[in-house]
Amino acid sequence: MHTQFSEQDLAFKAEVQEFLAEAWDDELKAMVHNRDTMKKGMVEWQQRIYRKGWMAPGWPEEHGGINWSVTQNFIFNSERARVGAPDKMPFGVTMVAPVIYKFGNEEQKQRFLPRILNSEDWWCQGYSEPGAGSDLASLKTRAELDGDEYIINGSKIWTTYAQYADWIFCLVRTDSSGKKQQGISFMLIDMKSPGITVRPIMTIDGFHHLNEVFFEDVRVPVANRVGEEGMGWTYAKSLLVLERFSIAEVADSKRFLAELKEMARQEINGGRSLLDDPIFASRLADVEIDLMALEYTELRALAAAAAGGTPGPESSLLKLQGTDVQKAIQELRMDVAGYYSNTLQGDLTPQQLGHDFADFAQKHYFRGRASSIYGGSDEVQKNITAKYVLGL
Ligand SMILES: Cc1cc2nc3c(=O)[nH]c(=O)nc-3n(C[C@H](O)[C@H](O)[C@H](O)COP(=O)(O)OP(=O)(O)OC[C@H]3O[C@@H](n4cnc5c(N)ncnc54)[C@H](O)[C@@H]3O)c2cc1C
16 A cells, blocks of 8 residues: 555554564464464464553454554555564454354353453354355254253354364354244354364365364353344354454455565576566566455455444455466466476475475465365355446
């Protein structure tokens, strides 16, 4: 963004840089990037942000939120991405917390929000089921009332980091008699409850991010239902908009693009840098233009939200374009890494072959394929955009 920052914004930027220089240290970096210590590292990272008072921009101040301007949000995110620090895990602070502070009762706010704020609880999202992904309202996990408890039976799938989670927020069916969007309730479930089983799903990048979660006669207090019974669909929809908004990851794409350019500059082929290859350079320019357009679109949406609106269906557009840009960068990165990103080299990974950039390129490329699916698939985002943004 080519912006003239105010004096105040420049002072804030300096404060962010100072914070990051201290808080995002090498030890923490190593912890976050090692799959065995990732959770511990992420919790520590978020707690450092929390201690600085910056954990929850956008939350009401009475619950510990901070009222940053659009520019401050932009500055923090750009600087965070520039040093390669990860964004916060979205499931607690960005996703379930707004549902709790908007639709939950006082007791739920007091109980859950402080523990989300200081990262004491790790949350996961239990929406999707086998047979209920894009058509989420077809979900079948049942909750039957028994005194002051619900008894839950069914299963969820593709649950990111359920293996680490203390809590899961779930959509469950409390009534099957009406339209499928009715009769869905929003439930907060303790992952230690008897009857919950978590099974891993390994993904093509070789990691364990995803899981199946099974519920067998799991007893959940009625006090853990957010809002009214049968109104879960309305609450869930507000959350999906927030989820899509954050998936665009513009600041991170900017950093990845800058790194990609540097790698391409160093990659000499036939006596010239890859950056001087007209075909590669043209593809790179295309991505750069798309990313710049995306950034301005995101800023417009953020400014509209800051002026009192809530993010609406345009978040589908951001998600779609944001993930397209991410994938284009990942593909170019694979081209730069060339031979080393080939997985079929006997037993050796690119890292073992001494090529860190290729290792990163390969993992991100494979992982990135999923971005057209999670948070709502590309086709579904196109349908939403056609209907609600373009009015077709
Ligand atoms: C990496 C990853 C992480 C995830 N994490 C979570 C999580 O933490 N919690 C959670 O609840 N879920 C999670 N999901 C699930 C995700 O939300 C679903 O996968 C997604 O909503 C798509 O549903 P589905 O997989 O059932 O595919 P389907 O809905 O069966 O879709 C299959 C294909 O049909 C197309 N299609 C479906 N309906 C239409 C339509 N109306 N018009 C045009 N085309 C259509 C889709 O675009 C897709 O190409 C995750 C998924 C992935 C890949």
